Amino acid sequence: MMLKVENLRIVREGKEILKNVNFEIAPQEIHLVLGINGSGKTTLAQAIMGIYPCEGKILFEGEDITHLSVWERARKGITLAFQEPARFEGLLVKDYLMVSAKNKSISKLEEVIKMVGLPRNILFKEVGDNLSGGERKRVELASVLLMEPKLAILDEPDSGIDMLSCKLISEVIERMKSMGTSVMLITHSEDMINIADRATILCAGKVVASGERDEIKRLFKYSPCPLKR
Amino acid sequence: MNEFIKNEYERLVKYYGAAGGDTKALLSKNYASMVINGNKVLAKNSTKGIIIEAEKIEDGVYARIRIKKGYKSKNPVHLCFGMLPMEGRQYIRTEIFAEEESEVKFIAHCIFPNAVKVEHIMDSNVKVGKGAKVEYEEVHFHGKEGGVKVIPKTRAVVGEWGMYNSTFVIKSGRAGFVDIDYEVRLGENAKSMLLTKIYARGDDLIKANESVILEGAHSSGVIKTRMALRDKAKSEVIGKTVGLGAYSRGHVNCTEIIMDDAEAIASPVVMANNPKAKVTHEAAIGSVDKKQLLTLMARGLTEEEAIDIIVGGLLK
Ligand SMILES: Nc1ncnc2c1ncn2[C@@H]1O[C@H](COP(=O)(O)OP(=O)(O)O)[C@@H](O)[C@H]1O
Ligand SMILES: [Mg+2]
Numbered sequence: 001m002m003l004k005v006e007n008l009r010i011v012r013e014g015k016e017i018l019k020n021v022n023f024e025i026a027p028q029e030i031h032l033v034l035g036i037n038g039s040g041k042t043t044l045a046q047a048i049m050g051i052y053p054c055e056g057k058i059l060f061e062g063e064d065i066t067h068l069s070v071w072e073r074a075r076k077g078i079t080l081a082f083q084e085p086a087r088f089e090g091l092l093v094k095d096y097l098m099v100s101a102k103n104k105s106i107s108k109l110e111e112v113i114k115m116v117g118l119p120r121n122i123l124f125k126e127v128g129d130n131l132s133g134g135e136r137k138r139v140e141l142a143s144v145l146l147m148e149p150k151l152a153i154l155d156e157p158d159s160g161i162d163m164l165s166c167k168l169i170s171e172v173i174e175r176m177k178s179m180g181t182s183v184m185l186i187t188h189s190e191d192m193i194n195i196a197d198r199a200t201i202l203c204a205g206k207v208v209a210s211g212e213r214d215e216i217k218r219l220f221k222y223s224p225c226p227l228k229r
Numbered sequence: 230m231n232e233f234i235k236n237e238y239e240r241l242v243k244y245y246g247a248a249g250g251d252t253k254a255l256l257s258k259n260y261a262s263m264v265i266n267g268n269k270v271l272a273k274n275s276t277k278g279i280i281i282e283a284e285k286i287e288d289g290v291y292a293r294i295r296i297k298k299g300y301k302s303k304n305p306v307h308l309c310f311g312m313l314p315m316e317g318r319q320y321i322r323t324e325i326f327a328e329e330e331s332e333v334k335f336i337a338h339c340i341f342p343n344a345v346k347v348e349h350i351m352d353s354n355v356k357v358g359k360g361a362k363v364e365y366e367e368v369h370f371h372g373k374e375g376g377v378k379v380i381p382k383t384r385a386v387v388g389e390w391g392m393y394n395s396t397f398v399i400k401s402g403r404a405g406f407v408d409i410d411y412e413v414r415l416g417e418n419a420k421s422m423l424l425t426k427i428y429a430r431g432d433d434l435i436k437a438n439e440s441v442i443l444e445g446a447h448s449s450g451v452i453k454t455r456m457a458l459r460d461k462a463k464s465e466v467i468g469k470t471v472g473l474g475a476y477s478r479g480h481v482n483c484t485e486i487i488m489d490d491a492e493a494i495a496s497p498v499v500m501a502n503n504p505k506a507k508v509t510h511e512a513a514i515g516s517v518d519k520k521q522l523l524t525l526m527a528r529g530l531t532e533e534e535a536i537d538i539i540v541g542g543l544l545k
Contacts, residue, residue, distance in 0.1 A: 049527055074529040086520040089484070090542030099538065100528035147528055 002027045002182045008056035017043045018205045030183045032196035034220045040205040041186045045153045049080040077150030085140040087128050093139055094123040101146035112142045117168045133160040153184040158192055170195050203227045238271040241311045248370040250338045255307045262307040267317055289320025298328040308337040315345040323353045327361040334364040345376040355385035362392040371402030375431050382410040387419040394422045400544055404429045409437040417445030426455045426544045429462035440469040443477035454483040457540040458491035469498040472506025481510035486517055
């Protein structure tokens with residue numbers, strides 16, 4: 001397995017946000033995480049990245065990474081794109097992309113910028129308030145692509161992006177997969193759901209089902225959250 | 230040039246180059262320039278439209294720079310103020326007069342690489358004539374000791390439709406003790422932007438007191454401050470804009486990142502006595518943004534590396 005989460009429990013401000021979560025992501029798998037708002041998807045994503053302390057165990061390529069910091073996990077090949085990406089005053093898109101790029105050539109940057117549907121001149125803009133929400137999200141996706149990670153955790157990469165671009169982003173995610181990256185994908189968009197291999201439903205901080213995409217999709221439509229918090 | 234001065238000059242020029250200065254321009258006859266080490270003028274060059282005069286006064290140097298009426302300088306004026314010894318006091322009084330419709334950009338490098346106890350005092354009077362444009366960029370290169378006192382004072386008066394923009398930067402080496410005192414008075418339709426960017430560490434103490442007085446109708450001014458403070462560094466920033474003229478617009482914008490045990494006080498002051506004037510301010514002091522840090526760390530940077538990128542962006 002690429003990633004294995006065992007009995008993960010997270011308590012924040014006295015509230016149990018994740019309870020005994022178990023799930024796995026295989027190599028080169030697009031793994032969808034479904035769940036209504038507040039079910040704990042973002043918390044799970046960020047816990048895997050190492051942002052919150054947690055109980056339980058996180059194994060990455062068989063190695064226990066539970067006690068590693070965020071950047072140590074990143075150097076092992078895990079990365080995360082926030083639902084609302086941060087903005088950086090004074091930092092140009094090209095310099096931001098260089099931070100994560102494995103191949104630091106400008107032609108590689110240009111290629112990836114095109115792939116996420118952005119014009120070349122965006123490279124010379126700041127990763128600040130001048131970018132629209134959608135542009136900022138695509139820059140984030142480009143940054144993840146350039147890192148060539150083993151596991152990319154994408155928290156609603158489609159939110160705030162129009163339908164047409166949503167399709168493009170789905171293609172980019174499939175491309176990541178074909179390059180050997182596993183993807184943990186949090187989304188509500190029907191189009192994007194259909195690129196997943198497997199899926200897991202989170203509800204009130206618990207995994208209620210995990211399995212093949214179509215089966216889980218059906219289950220989720222029928223009963224998105226059978227448990228109460 | 231006698232042998233001793235030549236030596237000193239060459240050493241300073243070498244530092245100037247290392248500090249990112251354009252040495253070719255400094256040595257070229259096509260660029261107006263002036264090189265001062267301590268209280269000694271080592272070289273100066275005037276051009277067709279820019280006259281530079283300098284003389285020794287009792288406690289320092291008195292320099293006059295005149296940009297002739299209508300002269301629009303393509304090349305920037307290069308100024309190099311250095312103090313190579315470990316100790317000393319440099320006092321430079323300048324009068325800059327940009328005559329009507331002239332245009333000029335100054336690039337000043339202040340170089341104190343070996344400072345243990347160095348004082349650099351600048352006392353500038355700037356007169357920007359009608360329709361003239363002056364940009365003044367000052368970049369400091371200090372050593373690692375933090376033994377520098379930088380005390381720049383500027384009084385600028387900008388005539389109608391004129392412009393005066395200044396940028397003050399200390400990013401490399403320890404800032405030391407900095408006490409900035411700038412005041413700009415703007416005539417009708419005149420504009421000004423004062424930008425300060427400082428990285429303070431150790432026990433550095435930064436004081437900045439900057440004012441833009443919007444005297445003329447339709448004048449506009451911005452005071453922008455960007456600081457990053459680490460260790461036990463402290464800053465006290467006062468940005469003041471006064472709206473006197475009708476339809477004048479002023480804005481004060483201060484962002485400071487504080488880390489470790491650093492402390493910052495920012496006091497934007499906005500005043501107006503003309504109901505048609507509009508002056509605004511925003512100030513934000515805080516630690517490094519958590520999400521920015523996490524984002525960069527999720528790309529494999531350590532916390533220190535991430536802070537460098539964030540602070541680098543803020544001070545760019
Ligand atoms: N900083 C926090 N402290 C305490 N509880 C939080 C915090 N942030 C989110 N939560 C709670 O955790 C639960 C899961 O949130 P989240 O992981 O964001 O869900 P999702 O991404 O599925 O919408 C919610 O009940 C939310 O109220
Ligand atoms: Mg969420």
